[in-house]
Amino acid sequence: MFCNQCEQTAKGIGCTQIGVCGKKEDIAGLQDLLTYALQGLSLVAVEGRKIGITDNGVDRFTAEAVFACLTNVDFDAERFKSWINQAVKLREALKEKVAAAGGNVTFEAEHANFTPASTVAELAAQGAALDYINGLDDNEDLRSLKQITVYGVRGLAAYADHAAILGQEDDSIYAYIHETLAEFTRKGQELGELVAIALKCGEVNLKAMELLDTGNTGTYGHPTPTEVPLGAKKGKAILVTGHDLRDLELLLKQTEGKGINIYTHGEMLPCHAYPELKKYDHFYGHYGTAWQNQQKEMPEFPGAILFTTNCIQKPADSYINNVFTTGLVGWPEVSHIDNNKDFTPVIERALALDGFTEDTDKGSVLTGFARNTVLGVADKVIDAVKAKAIRHFFLVGGCDGAKPGRNYYTEFVEQVPEDCMVLTLACGKFRFFDKKLGDIGGIPRLLDVGQCNDAYSAIQIAVALASAFDCDVNDLPLSMILSWYEQKACVILLTLLSLGIKDIRLGPSLPAFITPNVLNVLVENFEIKPIAETPAEDLQTILG
Incomplete structure (x- = not known):
C-alpha cells in the first residue's frame, strides 16, 4: 500500500x-x-x-x-x-x-x-x-x-x-x-x-x-443571509452531515409532522440559507463544527446521524449504531440507505433515542453570503473600498483536518485588522465561523460564502469586483489563504490556477505528491507559496 x-x-x-x-x-x-x-x-x-x-x-x-x-x-x-x-x-x-x-x-x-x-x-x-x-x-x-x-x-x-x-x-x-x-x-x-x-x-x-x-x-433558490442557532431544541433529533442538499430535502419531507428536529453539521450549515430548505419548521439549527476536528462533540448528539456524499472520518464505535450513510458513502459497519432514499430506518432510530431533554442556547452564526447576496450590496462594498473603509479582503477557506497546524487559520482571522473583511467557505471555516468580527458599514466582516463547491460563488464575486474596479482579479485588494485536505481542494486549486489567479497561500503543509521541480513551476508561474510560520508574518507581507 x-x-x-x-x-x-x-x-x-x-x-x-x-x-x-x-x-x-x-x-x-x-x-x-x-x-x-x-x-x-x-x-x-x-x-x-x-x-x-x-x-x-x-x-x-x-x-x-x-x-x-x-x-x-x-x-x-x-x-x-x-x-x-x-x-x-x-x-x-x-x-x-x-x-x-x-x-x-x-x-x-x-x-x-x-x-x-x-x-x-x-x-x-x-x-x-x-x-x-x-x-x-x-x-x-x-x-x-x-x-x-x-x-x-x-x-x-x-x-x-x-x-x-x-x-x-x-x-x-x-x-x-x-x-x-x-x-x-x-x-x-x-x-x-x-x-x-x-x-x-x-x-x-x-x-x-x-x-x-x-x-x-x-x-432551492439563492441563499439569503440567515441566522442559524448553534444550540439545541428539546425533542427528538437527526443530524445531517456531508454535502448533499437533495438528501437533506428528502429527509425534511419525510420527517414532517413526526416530532423530529433536523440539525446540520459540517458543510451542511449553508443549507439553512436556501429558501426551499429553510421553509421547513423542524429544520432547526447547526450542531458541532467539523467532523474531523471536533469528533469529541459528536457522541453528545442524542439522535440519529446521517452521512451524505463524502464526509471526513468514520464514526466512533461508541455510537456507530446511530449512524446511517447514503449515496457513495460506505463503511461495512454502518447501515446504508439505498438509492430509493427511504429514510425510514433513520427516522425510526431517531424516534427510539432520547433526543435532547432540554433547550440549550449556544448562540448563533450567520450564513448565506453567496454571490447573489454579496453582489446585491456590491455598490456599498465598492464605495467602502473607495472611501478606504475597507482596506483588504481575505478569502480564508478550504478543508479542515485533525493534523496540528490548522490553528493558524483561526489565529489569522482573529488577527485580521478591523478595516479588512474575511470571506470563507468549506469546512475549514469551522475553526473560526463563530467569531464575532463586527461589521463595516452594516456589512458583516465575516461572510460565509458556503460549501467548498461555492468556490464558484467566490470566483464570481472576485470577477465582478474586478470588473467594477476595471482591473484584473490579481490587482484587487484580495488575498487567498487556503487550507487543503483532499481532492476537492486539489481541483479547486487547479481551477484558481487555470483562471490565472496568483499569490495563493496554501497550508497547513504542501502536498507530498508535488516534487521540488513541479513546485518550482507553480512558484514561477503562479507565485503560489506555503503559509508562513505565523499569521502575523503573512499579514505583514500582504498588508505592509
Missing part, C-alpha cells in the same frame, strides 16, 4: 500500512484497481466519441466510481468489487457498440483488456500488484503532475456527480474525465503537455461547479 493523496498522509510522505484516514491495505488496492479498470473503460469511451457514440450510463458510472476513490468516501470492499466488475462489463458492452459502428477497439494498454479476479481478496491483490502511483510514470516530475491531475479528476468527478443528481450535466466534463484517464495509460508525455492537462482539469471543474450552483439555486 502507498497513498499520499491527502494532506495528513503519514510523515508528510505517504501511508504504507494503513491510511491516516482509516483506509486499510485492501481498500487501497481495490481503489487502485478500480481506477485502472476505469482507465480501460475510458479508452473505449474516447474511441466512441470519435465516431459519435456516447453512453450516459457509462458517463455517470465513471463519475461516480472515480468519486468513490476520493479520500474518506467509501471503505466498503464489497462495493468496490461491484464497481470494478461493472466497469469491465460496461467496457465490453461499449466495445461492441464502437466496433459495430466501425470504430477502433484494439488497444495496446492492458487496461482495456484487464480481467478482474473473482474474490475481494484476489482483487485487492491485483490492485496492490499494480503499484499504481509509481506506475504512472518513470520520471518523478511527470509522475507528480499526473498525480495532481488524477486527484483533481477525483474532485471534479465529485462535483459532476453532485450536479448530475440535480439534473445538471455537460458532456464536455465526462469527455475530459475519459480523455485524461485514457491519456494516463501511457508514459513519457512532455512536462508542458501535462501542465496543460492539469490546468484543463481546473477549467473543466469551473464548469462543473457552475452546473452544481445552477442545480442548487435552481432547485
Whole structure:
C-alpha cells in the first residue's frame, strides 16, 4: 500500500500500512484497481466519441466510481468489487457498440483488456500488484503532475456527480474525465503537455461547479443571509452531515409532522440559507463544527446521524449504531440507505433515542453570503473600498483536518485588522465561523460564502469586483489563504490556477505528491507559496 493523496498522509510522505484516514491495505488496492479498470473503460469511451457514440450510463458510472476513490468516501470492499466488475462489463458492452459502428477497439494498454479476479481478496491483490502511483510514470516530475491531475479528476468527478443528481450535466466534463484517464495509460508525455492537462482539469471543474450552483439555486433558490442557532431544541433529533442538499430535502419531507428536529453539521450549515430548505419548521439549527476536528462533540448528539456524499472520518464505535450513510458513502459497519432514499430506518432510530431533554442556547452564526447576496450590496462594498473603509479582503477557506497546524487559520482571522473583511467557505471555516468580527458599514466582516463547491460563488464575486474596479482579479485588494485536505481542494486549486489567479497561500503543509521541480513551476508561474510560520508574518507581507 502507498497513498499520499491527502494532506495528513503519514510523515508528510505517504501511508504504507494503513491510511491516516482509516483506509486499510485492501481498500487501497481495490481503489487502485478500480481506477485502472476505469482507465480501460475510458479508452473505449474516447474511441466512441470519435465516431459519435456516447453512453450516459457509462458517463455517470465513471463519475461516480472515480468519486468513490476520493479520500474518506467509501471503505466498503464489497462495493468496490461491484464497481470494478461493472466497469469491465460496461467496457465490453461499449466495445461492441464502437466496433459495430466501425470504430477502433484494439488497444495496446492492458487496461482495456484487464480481467478482474473473482474474490475481494484476489482483487485487492491485483490492485496492490499494480503499484499504481509509481506506475504512472518513470520520471518523478511527470509522475507528480499526473498525480495532481488524477486527484483533481477525483474532485471534479465529485462535483459532476453532485450536479448530475440535480439534473445538471455537460458532456464536455465526462469527455475530459475519459480523455485524461485514457491519456494516463501511457508514459513519457512532455512536462508542458501535462501542465496543460492539469490546468484543463481546473477549467473543466469551473464548469462543473457552475452546473452544481445552477442545480442548487435552481432547485432551492439563492441563499439569503440567515441566522442559524448553534444550540439545541428539546425533542427528538437527526443530524445531517456531508454535502448533499437533495438528501437533506428528502429527509425534511419525510420527517414532517413526526416530532423530529433536523440539525446540520459540517458543510451542511449553508443549507439553512436556501429558501426551499429553510421553509421547513423542524429544520432547526447547526450542531458541532467539523467532523474531523471536533469528533469529541459528536457522541453528545442524542439522535440519529446521517452521512451524505463524502464526509471526513468514520464514526466512533461508541455510537456507530446511530449512524446511517447514503449515496457513495460506505463503511461495512454502518447501515446504508439505498438509492430509493427511504429514510425510514433513520427516522425510526431517531424516534427510539432520547433526543435532547432540554433547550440549550449556544448562540448563533450567520450564513448565506453567496454571490447573489454579496453582489446585491456590491455598490456599498465598492464605495467602502473607495472611501478606504475597507482596506483588504481575505478569502480564508478550504478543508479542515485533525493534523496540528490548522490553528493558524483561526489565529489569522482573529488577527485580521478591523478595516479588512474575511470571506470563507468549506469546512475549514469551522475553526473560526463563530467569531464575532463586527461589521463595516452594516456589512458583516465575516461572510460565509458556503460549501467548498461555492468556490464558484467566490470566483464570481472576485470577477465582478474586478470588473467594477476595471482591473484584473490579481490587482484587487484580495488575498487567498487556503487550507487543503483532499481532492476537492486539489481541483479547486487547479481551477484558481487555470483562471490565472496568483499569490495563493496554501497550508497547513504542501502536498507530498508535488516534487521540488513541479513546485518550482507553480512558484514561477503562479507565485503560489506555503503559509508562513505565523499569521502575523503573512499579514505583514500582504498588508505592509
